[in-house]
Amino acid sequence: MMTILHRTSWHYRNIISSVCPFNCFVQKRWKKPVDSAQTRLENRTIDLQLDKLVKQIKKLNLFLRLHELMSKRRASHTSVQLLSKWRNTIGLNVRIGSFIQRHSQVFELYMHPVKRNLCCRISAKMLDLIAEEDQVIRESEMDIVQRLKKLLLMSNRNMLNAHALWLARREFGLPDDFRDSILQKYPNVFRLVDPDTLELITKDDILAIAEVEKWRKREYVEKWLSEFEIRYAFPIHFPTGFKIESGLREKIKNWQRLPYPKPYCSKDAISVGRSRSSDRSEKHAVGILHEFLSLTVEKLIDAEKIAHFRRDLNIEVNLRELFLKHPGIFYLSTKGNTLTVIVREKYVKGHLNEPNRIYMARRKMLDFLLSRHPNPNRKQHMEEH
Template sequence: MARSSKLYHQFIHIRTFVNAKVKWVRDPDLDIAVLKEKDLKEIISLKNHIVSSPSKSLSIYNASMLKSSLNLPTTTIKFVEKHRHVFTQFQPSPGLPPRVKLTPQALSLHNEEMAVHNSETNRQDTARRLARLLMLAGMTRLPIYVIEKLKWDMGLPYDYVTTLLAYYPDYFDVCVVEDPMSGKEVLALELVSWRKELSVSELEKRVMYYGAEKRRLDIQFPMFLPKSFALEKRIKTWVEGWQKLPYISPYENAFHLDSNSDQAEKWTVAILHELLSLLVSKKTERENLICYGECLGLGSRFKKALVHHPGIFYISNKIRTQTVVLREAYRNEFLVKKHPVMGMRYWYIHLMTKG
């Protein structure tokens, strides 16, 4: 018993895996999962601008002014012409400049999408996931610009400030905090009160579902490595020992741990794992994760953890950026469990690639 306690103490305080080179191996299936959403975010963003207009249309000039803010890959005119099953141009009357609106199919999808967002079930699910996002690492506040970065992958409605937040005043409030990045005061979203019932991670829920007799401390992360991938022996040995370390909930404050210890890294991975689990797409741009990590004071730890654990996280280099994918959430290029918001997005992809 004493020997076991001594080994545990060493695991907590000694770093055994410093700056190891873990090679990156391409995963074609997960690259496809990322690639098939190319232009999707931009299409839905432009769609939202159109339907927000009183006339449900935009002049070509006004639509062109959105290129930069929507991060369109080309001019707005070319983008509209490329996706002709989503957008259509028309001239309201002779002599007036042309305008762009949604096709009947796209407008029908938009109405279905809004029905999903406005359903009581989805609204409650979104509020709870957003609350859990604020609770990670024992925090309760997050600058709104960080939430904006994660807004798409969280599946938040485009008008979430006036709909979702206003609908749950007992959950959320807006406050002012000092931005850890710039030191300036910024608006932040605050959790009104800590919700203990929500502070159970997805991995803990699985343990509770499959067998209450299994101790939560024994939780290990699911690992899915490509067939062509093989960890070198010393790294594989380290991972096996690291997996046996106690699991600390991502909703606990564990900043007391030595930041260079293996135990601290397991807690960091737990936060990353839970964060990706909260997203409807189970993936997001690497930049978004690092930005979130910087707000927690874990930016450098996030960077290392993403590289050290290719069996848990996959980094795709497709679509002009780096996207972090939670491996266990996918089988081949398909989501294992499809959120209703993602179900609607796949219908948009079908319309984009039609004909």
């Protein structure tokens, strides 16, 4: 009986299929691949060296956040139990004990003499390196003033959100107390219009030259390229393994020649240039972001922090779309569960090609953090705890 029913059902299916060929039983539709920012991000060409660099920097920043919490405590000791409670606060995705063991050279474990609980402190060597970075930042005061001036010169009405600057203070090499140590020290240059708005009072047109202009000058002099070819061009370095599709070289060549309002142009010139062409508007955004990133200490920053400057820098394009559209200029790394943007030409084999003093001080900290000095006593302490 079951066999007869089965044959009958297939018989009717065949009849329906012959009458209606697009019936759901036999129809097989070809699905167009989804093209979204997320798929383009996932399918981008990976740069292993830059990803490794970002991962290492994230680890250093995580350690420094832990050090900051420890240094703010009134008590002279910090228990390992308390460190475990801070794990989510600093974004640590492993057990605190594992983190301490893995980086035993920057931590010292000891038993509290009274409470008899396991405590932790930062090693003397690492504290010296942290102090060295702080000292270098203090000694770089004039560079910091110049950096702030350039950021303000790029912005609308020469104003920036002071809180956005505070969030990105490490990226721009600003001291934590920059409101007091920098802004109040130069009242003829900077003014806080309100607690969250910083204004540039004294303009310096000499500073209104983008970092990319230095590269253009070198290309013009050293490679004898024509001004027509280089005047609006950007350095482009595709990652290893990047597939150059048919017609891409011609598109890049035309884009490189496309005039655009440069970052430090007058706001009237920018408005006129942007109104003429969406391509020019996009290239203007590329120029702004390239200069913005070039002003950072390590030539990289979390994309989320850039978003806080969008209004002041008058960036109306989708940031992630823009970075993905120009993989020869920018690289987006997803390491550390955040999007980090890097200026590609600034790095060679994972190292900054023109290192500054703050970068060098941080590199010392990073190298020490990543070095391995196993200590069996510390491991025993952690196991006992």
